[in-house]
Amino acid sequence: MRQMLAGILVLMCVFMLGALSAAENQLGIADNHQVTFAEKVRVADTLLPKGSYDIRHVMEGSDHIMVFRQLGTKKPVEVRAKCALVPLGAKASDDQKIYVLNAANERVLQELVFKGERAKHVF
Numbered sequence: 001m002r003q004m005l006a007g008i009l010v011l012m013c014v015f016m017l018g019a020l021s022a023a024e025n026q027l028g029i030a031d032n033h034q035v036t037f038a039e040k041v042r043v044a045d046t047l048l049p050k051g052s053y054d055i056r057h058v059m060e061g062s063d064h065i066m067v068f069r070q071l072g073t074k075k076p077v078e079v080r081a082k083c084a085l086v087p088l089g090a091k092a093s094d095d096q097k098i099y100v101l102n103a104a105n106e107r108v109l110q111e112l113v114f115k116g117e118r119a120k121h122v123f
Helices: 002-024
Strands: 032-037 041-043 046-048 052-061 064-068 077-087 097-100 107-113 120-121
Touching: none
Parallel strands: 041 107
Antiparallel strands: 032 052, 041 046, 052 064, 064 077, 077 120, 097 107, 107 120
8 A cells, every 4th residue: 555655656746847847848948058248247146257157957846046157267166046937928039138236336147038938037
């Protein structure tokens, strides 16, 4: 009886993960992107140097996390930032980076939009 209940529980978990994954795929969210910042930019609590970054979109439980890893350096900077996916009305026609300036006159990343995706990443 316990084995049967455990099997049912495993099947339910697999079904739920599949449903969540299908919902994200409907938004066209890719797991990896690259972005270049022409100036220093604050992401989460870290001021990133200008340059190119590989971005991985990962899940930690129900949290969406974007991992920024600097490219082209021996000691790359890496930062993790929680984001929310906000659906767009249609597929994005271009990449976009939206910033605000903080009190220290630093660019703070607020949103990322990637061409072809149906959702924006809001920090």
